[in-house]
Amino acid sequence: MSIAVRVPVMTAERIETPTWQSLRRFAADRFSMVAAIVVLAFVLMAVLAPWLAPHDPYETDLLRRLQAPAWMEGGEWSYLLGCDALGRDILSRIIYGSQVSITIGLAVVLIATVIGTVLGLAAGYMRGWVDIGISRLVDILLGFPYLIFAIALMAMMGPGLQNIILALVYKEWVVPARVVRGEVLAAREMEYVEAARAVGAPRLHIMFREILPNILSPVIVVSTIRMAHVIILEASLSFLGIGVQPPTASWGSMVADGRAFILDAWWVCTFPGIAILFLVLSINVASQGLRDAFDPKFSD
Amino acid sequence: MHSTRSSVTEMSTPLLSIRGLKTCFPTRAGLVTAVDGVDLDVYPGECLGIVGESGSGKSVTFASVIGLVRSPGYVADGSMQFDGIDLRGLNADGWRTLRGRDIAMTMQDALTALNPALTVAEQIEEVLLAHATDLPRRGRRDAARARAIEMLRLVGIPAPDKRIDDYPHQFSGGMRQRIMIAIALSCRPKLLIADEPTTALDVTIQAQVLDLISDLRRELGMSVVLITHDLGIVAEHTDRVAVMYAGQIVEAGVTRELIDRPRHPYTRGLIGLIPRLSDLDAPIKPIEGQVPELIGLGGTCRFYDRCDFRASRCRTDIPMEAAGLDHQVRCVRVEESLQ
Amino acid sequence: MKPLALVGRIAQLVPVLLGVSVIVFVMMALTPGDPVEIMLADQQATPQQVQAMRHDMGLDRPALERFGVFLGNALTGNFGLSFFHRRPVAEVIAERLPATVELTLAALLLAIAISVPLGVVAAVKKNKLVDRLAALGSLFGISLPGFWFGIILIILFAVHLKLLPVSGRMEFACEVPAITTLVTIDSLLRGRPDCFANALSHLILPALTLALPMAAVLTRVQRAAMLEVLRSDYIVFAQAKGISRRRVLWRHALKNALVPTVTVAAIETGSLLGGNMVVETVFGWPGLGRLVVESIFVRNYPLVQAAVLFYAVTYVLLNFIADVLYTMLNPRVRL
Numbered sequence: 001m002s003i004a005v006r007v008p009v010m011t012a013e014r015i016e017t018p019t020w021q022s023l024r025r026f027a028a029d030r031f032s033m034v035a036a037i038v039v040l041a042f043v044l045m046a047v048l049a050p051w052l053a054p055h056d057p058y059e060t061d062l063l064r065r066l067q068a069p070a071w072m073e074g075g076e077w078s079y080l081l082g083c084d085a086l087g088r089d090i091l092s093r094i095i096y097g098s099q100v101s102i103t104i105g106l107a108v109v110l111i112a113t114v115i116g117t118v119l120g121l122a123a124g125y126m127r128g129w130v131d132i133g134i135s136r137l138v139d140i141l142l143g144f145p146y147l148i149f150a151i152a153l154m155a156m157m158g159p160g161l162q163n164i165i166l167a168l169v170y171k172e173w174v175v176p177a178r179v180v181r182g183e184v185l186a187a188r189e190m191e192y193v194e195a196a197r198a199v200g201a202p203r204l205h206i207m208f209r210e211i212l213p214n215i216l217s218p219v220i221v222v223s224t225i226r227m228a229h230v231i232i233l234e235a236s237l238s239f240l241g242i243g244v245q246p247p248t249a250s251w252g253s254m255v256a257d258g259r260a261f262i263l264d265a266w267w268v269c270t271f272p273g274i275a276i277l278f279l280v281l282s283i284n285v286a287s288q289g290l291r292d293a294f295d296p297k298f299s300d
Numbered sequence: 301m302h303s304t305r306s307s308v309t310e311m312s313t314p315l316l317s318i319r320g321l322k323t324c325f326p327t328r329a330g331l332v333t334a335v336d337g338v339d340l341d342v343y344p345g346e347c348l349g350i351v352g353e354s355g356s357g358k359s360v361t362f363a364s365v366i367g368l369v370r371s372p373g374y375v376a377d378g379s380m381q382f383d384g385i386d387l388r389g390l391n392a393d394g395w396r397t398l399r400g401r402d403i404a405m406t407m408q409d410a411l412t413a414l415n416p417a418l419t420v421a422e423q424i425e426e427v428l429l430a431h432a433t434d435l436p437r438r439g440r441r442d443a444a445r446a447r448a449i450e451m452l453r454l455v456g457i458p459a460p461d462k463r464i465d466d467y468p469h470q471f472s473g474g475m476r477q478r479i480m481i482a483i484a485l486s487c488r489p490k491l492l493i494a495d496e497p498t499t500a501l502d503v504t505i506q507a508q509v510l511d512l513i514s515d516l517r518r519e520l521g522m523s524v525v526l527i528t529h530d531l532g533i534v535a536e537h538t539d540r541v542a543v544m545y546a547g548q549i550v551e552a553g554v555t556r557e558l559i560d561r562p563r564h565p566y567t568r569g570l571i572g573l574i575p576r577l578s579d580l581d582a583p584i585k586p587i588e589g590q591v592p593e594l595i596g597l598g599g600t601c602r603f604y605d606r607c608d609f610r611a612s613r614c615r616t617d618i619p620m621e622a623a624g625l626d627h628q629v630r631c632v633r634v635e636e637s638l639q
Numbered sequence: 640m641k642p643l644a645l646v647g648r649i650a651q652l653v654p655v656l657l658g659v660s661v662i663v664f665v666m667m668a669l670t671p672g673d674p675v676e677i678m679l680a681d682q683q684a685t686p687q688q689v690q691a692m693r694h695d696m697g698l699d700r701p702a703l704e705r706f707g708v709f710l711g712n713a714l715t716g717n718f719g720l721s722f723f724h725r726r727p728v729a730e731v732i733a734e735r736l737p738a739t740v741e742l743t744l745a746a747l748l749l750a751i752a753i754s755v756p757l758g759v760v761a762a763v764k765k766n767k768l769v770d771r772l773a774a775l776g777s778l779f780g781i782s783l784p785g786f787w788f789g790i791i792l793i794i795l796f797a798v799h800l801k802l803l804p805v806s807g808r809m810e811f812a813c814e815v816p817a818i819t820t821l822v823t824i825d826s827l828l829r830g831r832p833d834c835f836a837n838a839l840s841h842l843i844l845p846a847l848t849l850a851l852p853m854a855a856v857l858t859r860v861q862r863a864a865m866l867e868v869l870r871s872d873y874i875v876f877a878q879a880k881g882i883s884r885r886r887v888l889w890r891h892a893l894k895n896a897l898v899p900t901v902t903v904a905a906i907e908t909g910s911l912l913g914g915n916m917v918v919e920t921v922f923g924w925p926g927l928g929r930l931v932v933e934s935i936f937v938r939n940y941p942l943v944q945a946a947v948l949f950y951a952v953t954y955v956l957l958n959f960i961a962d963v964l965y966t967m968l969n970p971r972v973r974l
Binding site: 262 | 658
C-alpha cells in the first residue's frame with residue numbers, strides 16, 4: 001500500500017489557524033507576556049553567563065569571606081550581592097547557576113515529553129496489551145511521591161547533572177503520557193481520524209501525522225507547567241546534597257551552603273532562593289497564560 | 301374550570317404588576333436585552349400562563365420578579381409592584397424576607413434544583429425556620445419538622461415521616477418535583493412562579509404534577525405563574541396567557557379566547573404545534589427559523605424573518621394593540637392575516 | 640459506595656503495590672556498592688567473612704528468589720537490619736514516624752484552614768481585589784521553593800524576631816510520656832499546657848512551610864469548585880427560598896464544593912510526604928524524611944529501601960482513600 005494516498009483532511013490548515021489565534025491571545029495578555037519575557041531573559045542569562053558574570057564563580061578569596069551585599073556595611077559595588085563562605089561572588093554564581101536550572105528544566109521536560117508522547121500515542125491508539133502495559137507502568141510510577149522517587153534514584157546512581165536528568169525523566173514522562181493518551185482516546189472517535197482510517201492510511205501515519213498535530217497544544221501547555229516543577233525538584237535535590245555537586249554553582253546547593261550562616265550572613269542563602277522563586281514564578285505565570293490562550297474555557 | 305377572568309380582572313387590583321421591564325445581559329458580542337419592555341399583571345388567585353420558546357425571555361422575566369437574574373444579568377428598566385411593595389427598591393434583606401414567604405419559585409428540573417448533598421428534611425425545614433413566625437419558641441426545630449412532613453403529605457409523598465430524611469437522588473423524578481413544590485409552598489406564598497414544572501417528567505406524571513399545582517392553588521388561594529413552552533398545558537391549566545417572543549409579549553389574553561382565536565402569526569404557529577386527538581396523523585408543521593439574537597434589535601417586528609405574512613410595513617417597532625375583550629396582540633397585519 | 644465496588648477498588652490496588660515493590664527492589668539491587676562491604680567497611684573483614692555474610696543475607700541467591708524473600712519480609716514488616724543503627728529497620732522507622740505524622744497532619748490542617756475560606760471568598764468575590772490577591776498568593780505558593788522559604792522563615796522569626804525556635808520538635812525539659820506519640824496532643828492529654836505551647840512553637844514554622852504549596856493548590860481547587868457550584872440550579876433555588884446568604888454559601892454551596900477539595904487534599908497529602916524530606920532537613924525535625932536523607936549519605940540502603948517502600952505504599956493508599964472519599968461525599972456518584 002502506498003502512503004501517497006493523501007487523506008482528504010487538511011491537517012495543516014486546521015491546526016495552523018487556531019494555534020496562531022491562541023498565540024495572538026497570549027500576546028495580548030500583558031501579565032503573561034511580561035512573565036514570558038522574564039523566562040527568556042533567564043535563558044539568555046544562562047547562555048551568556050560567561051560574558052554577563054562580573055567575576056569567576058569559582059574563584060575563592062578568603063579575604064572576602066561572607067562579604068556583605070554592596071548596600072550594606074562592608075559591601076562593595078563590584079560584588080553586588082556579596083560573597084559566600086569561600087569568598088565567591090554570589091551574583092556571578094547565581095548567573096552561572098541559571099545554567100543548571102535551565103538545562104535540567106529544559107532537558108527533562110523535552111525528553112520526558114518526547115517519550116511520554118510516543119508512549120501515550122501508542123497506548124491510546126493501539127489499545128490492547130500495549131495500552132494495558134503502559135497504563136500499568138504509569139499507575140505504578142504514580143504510586144511514588146515524586147521527590148522520594150528521585151531521591152531513591154539519585155542514591156542509586158550517584159550525583160551529577162546527567163543522573164539528575166535521568167532520575168527526573170524516569171518519572172516525568174508519565175505526565176505527558178497520560179495527557180496524550182486521554183487526548184488520543186478522544187481523537188480516535190473524531191471524523192478526521194475515521195476518514196484517514198477509511199482510506200487505509202497506515203497506523204503510524206495516522207498516529208503521528210493526523211492525531212499528533214491536533215493534540216499538540218495541551219501537550220505544550222502541560223510541558224511548560226511541568227518545567228516549573230522540575231526546576232524546583234532539581235533545586236531541592238541539590239539542596240539536599242544529592243543533586244549537582246560542588247563546586248558547580250546550582251541555586252539549590254547555594255541555598256544549602258548558606259544555611260550555616262543564617263545568623264550573620266543572611267544574603268548567602270537568600271539571593272539564590274529569590275532567583276529560583278523568580279524563575280519558577282515567571283514560568284508558572286507564562287504557562288497559565290498559555291493555557292488560557294489555548295483553552296479559553298479554563299479561564300474565569 | 302376555565303372561567304373567564306375578565307370579571308375578576310375588573311374586580312381586584314393585581315397582586316403583581318410589571319411595567320416596561322427590561323433585563324439585560326452583557327456578553328462579549330454585545331448587550332443582550334433578554335426582556336424588552338414587558339407589561340404584565342397577575343391577579344390574586346389566578347393562574348397566568350407564560351408561553352414561548354427557550355430564549356424568549358419568559359424565564360428571565362420572572363427571574364427578575366424574584367430578584368434572581370443570573371450574573372452578569374441585571375434589571376435595566378421598568379417597575380415591578382408586588383402586593384404594595386416596589387420590588388426594584390428592595391435591598392438584600394428585603395428580598396430575603398419576601399422570597400420563600402410571599403413569592404416562591406419552582407424550577408424546571410428538581411434533580412438539579414434540590415441540593416444533592418442535603419436531606420429533604422433540611423431543605424424544607426430551612427424555609428420554615430427562615431420565615432414561619434408561628435412556630436413555637438421552644439422546639440422550633442421539631443415543629444418545623446412536623447410541618448415539613450405535613451407538606452410532603454400534602455403533595456402526595458408516601459410515608460413522608462420516613463422518607464423525609466432521604467436525599468433527593470433517592471426519589472423518583474415525579475416525587476422530586478413534588479418535593480420541590482412542597483418546599484416552594486411550605487410558607488403558603490401569595491405567588492408561585494412555576495418555571496417549566498413538567499418538562500423533565502414523562503406525560504402521565506406531568507398531568508399529576510399540574511393537577512397538584514392547580515389543586516394547591518385553590519386550596520391555598522395563591523396566584524400561579526405557569527411558565528411553559530407547551531400551549532397544551534396552558535390551554536388546560538391557566539386562566540390567562542401571555543405569549544412571549546424575543547423578549548417581548550406578542551399576544552396576551554384570556555386563555556380560552558387566545559387559544560380559540562389566536563391573532564399573532566407566531567401564536568398561530570405555536571397552536572399548530574399542539575397535537576389534537578382528531579388529527580394526530582397530520583404532520584406537525586414546525587415554525588421555521590430561530591429566535592433572533594437579542595442584540596441591538598428594534599426598528600422591525602421581531603418575528604419578521606420567520607413570519608409568513610411579513611410586509612414592508614412590519615419594518616417598524618410594533619406596539620401592543622387591543623384585539624378584543626381582554627386580548628392584545630403585537631401585529632400590524634392582524635386583520636389581513638386572518639383572512 | 641457498594642461493598643462490591645469497594646472490594647473491586649481494593650483488588651485494583653494489588654498490581655500497583657506489587658509493581659511498586661518490584662521497582663523499589665530493582666532500584667536497590669542496581670545500587671552500586673556491595674551492602675556487605677559497606678557494613679563491614681570499618682572492620683577489616685577477610686574475604687571469607689564477607690562471603691559468609693553475603694550468604695547469611697541471601698545476597699548470593701538468584702534475583703527472583705531474593706525478590707520473593709524481600710516481598711515476604713516486607714509483608715511481615717521485616718526490613719532487615721539498619722547497618723548504621725545496628726537495629727531492625729522497622730524499629731528505627733517506627734521511632735521516627737510519629738514526628739513525621741504530626742508534622743504532616745499539622746500541615747494538612749493548616750492548608751485546609753487557609754484554603755477553604757480563601758477559596759470560597761475568592762469565588763464569591765470573583766475578579767474583585769480579594770480574588771486577585773488570592774490568585775497572586777497561590778501563584779507564589781506553588782512557586783516557592785520549600786527549602787528556601789523555610790530558611791527565610793527561620794531568619795525572620797527565629798533569628799531576627801526571636802519569637803520561635805530555630806529547629807527541633809520540642810525542648811528536652813518537655814518530654815511527656817507518650818499516649819498518641821504526637822507531642823502536641825500528648826502534652827495536652829498529660830495536662831502540660833506549657834509543653835503544648837513549646838511543641839506548637841516548634842511545629843508552626845515547618846508546618847507552615849509544608850502547608851503553603853498545598854494551600855495554594857487547594858485554594859484554586861476550592862475556588863473553581865465553588866464557582867461551579869454557585870452556577871448550579873440548587874443555589875438559585877436556595878436563594879429563592881429566602882434563607883440567609885451565609886446559609887446559602889457555607890451550607891448549600893460549600894457542602895458540595897468541598898468534595899473536590901477533600902479529594903485533592905487526600906492526594907496532596909501524598910506530596911507532603913515528599914516535601915517532608917526537605918522541610919524536616921531544614922528545620923532539624925526528627926522525622927522519617929530527615930532519616931532517609933541522612934541514610935543516603937551513610938549508604939544505609941536497607942533503611943532507604945524500606946522507607947521508600949513505606950512512602951510509596953502510603954501514597955498509593957492515600958490516593959485510594961481520596962478515591963473512596965470522593966464517592967462517599969458525592970451522593971450522586973453513590974447511585
